[in-house]
Amino acid sequence: MLHGLLKIGKGDDADTYEFTIPVAKGAVPPLSLASKKALPANVKPGTADITVFSALALAFLGGIILNLMPCVFPVLFLKGLALVNTGSQDRRHQRLSGLIYTLGILVSFWIIVGTLLALRQGGQQLGWGFQLQSPGFVAILAMLMFFLALSLAGQFELGLSLTSAGNNLANKQGHSGSFFTGMLAVVAATPCMGPLMGAAVGFALAQPAWVTFAVFTALALGLALPYLILSMNPQWTSILPKPGAWMETLKQLTAVPLFATAIWLTWVYGKLYAADGVDRSAMLLTAFLVLAIAGWALGKWPAKWGSAIAAIILIVLAIILPLRKPKVDTLTWKPWTPDSLAAARATGHPVFVDYTAAWCLSCQVNERAVLRSDDIIKQLGDQHVELLKADWTNYDSAITQSLSSVGRSGVPTYVIYPPGEKSNPDVLPELLTKDIVSKAIERDSKAPDAK
The missing domain is CATH 3.40.30.10 (Glutaredoxin)
Structure with a gap:
């Protein structure tokens, strides 16, 4: 009930009314027919200030800016380092590598968006970032960030071969490696919502499927653009200092944002469990320790089958640790x-x-x-x-x-x-x-x- 006193006028001549009104739970009324007609045909309520073309532009620019985010930049940095020492050698291979890297980003975005739309069609109310609501995904992403950071910090070499002085840099990955790196860039980008992305993504998810895919394709192309341009013009790397010890130092510095991202994801992982978040986070930290041992084995005996097998076993164990269902205490203390x-x-x-x-x-x-x-x-x-x-x-x-x-x-x-x-x-x-x-x-x- 809503009880109140209404006074109209001033002084002794004012009229006073007392009222009591019953209040019932209700819903926000839908837009009127006139309001709906006022919106363009390709815009749904709540996104009247964005068009398809502006959403495409925002997504494309947002994808470019996404490369500078702390969770994505180290991945781009790894690919960029591979071009520094190759110069103009085998340009066809480098250009093809850039195109395959772009394809890896596109396919990854299409898979994520397709999964999201399928789940929404099935009745689930999900938005962008739904994958970060899955404890398993967050745990694996945190371990991936931590393991990659270990490599960048110098514990072992992953995909790159650097001498101790940093003078001999070569990328030995084939086209499958470029495709995988593109997928890795998308996975690393999932915790980030860069500038301009919010409005574009919000608009895209309120539109028909073809518009959603178009906007996210623009986002993917923006994410792929910097390395794609660099791979098409590898001679641009000549403006950088010659390969040397500075590469190793810079590579190690890029590990810092990845370690920071792993810490943040561990915090997110614990927050996803209201009851035993601290215990779950401890298991994820234990998985980090196992990964560190795996990295040590790779660094101690590089390019050896024995160390690779031991590392794989340890990585599998690390993944199992935070994903396994803990034993529930059935006792009441x-x-x-x-x-x-x-x-x-x-x-x-x-x-x-x-x-x-x-x-x-x-x-x-x-x-x-x-x-x-x-x-x-x-x-x-x-x-x-x-x-x-x-x-x-x-x-x-x-x-x-x-x-x-x-x-x-x-x-x-x-x-x-x-x-x-x-x-x-x-x-x-x-x-x-x-x-x-x-x-x-x-x-x-x-x-x-x-x-």
């Missing part, structure tokens, strides 16, 4: 307080208290290897054990005093109180095994007089 401990002991059931902290590595290992195991979970449930978690991540004087009362001063500490409010606590070792916990549960689940 109540927060420990002196009152919750007293209430749990009053139930007549055994009470298990887990003194833990997020920064305690031993605590995390014990929890995942033992306390979350199926056997222990079943045994705790069968014996109706009351579960309390004393989280000491932040300082808590009550938990500190409770630890002192059982003869401990830190975590991990595990205590089982047998049934009975006056039973003595059974303090378990810091390093748990399934056998230790299982025997303790069996021992402390009996009433004192039944032992």
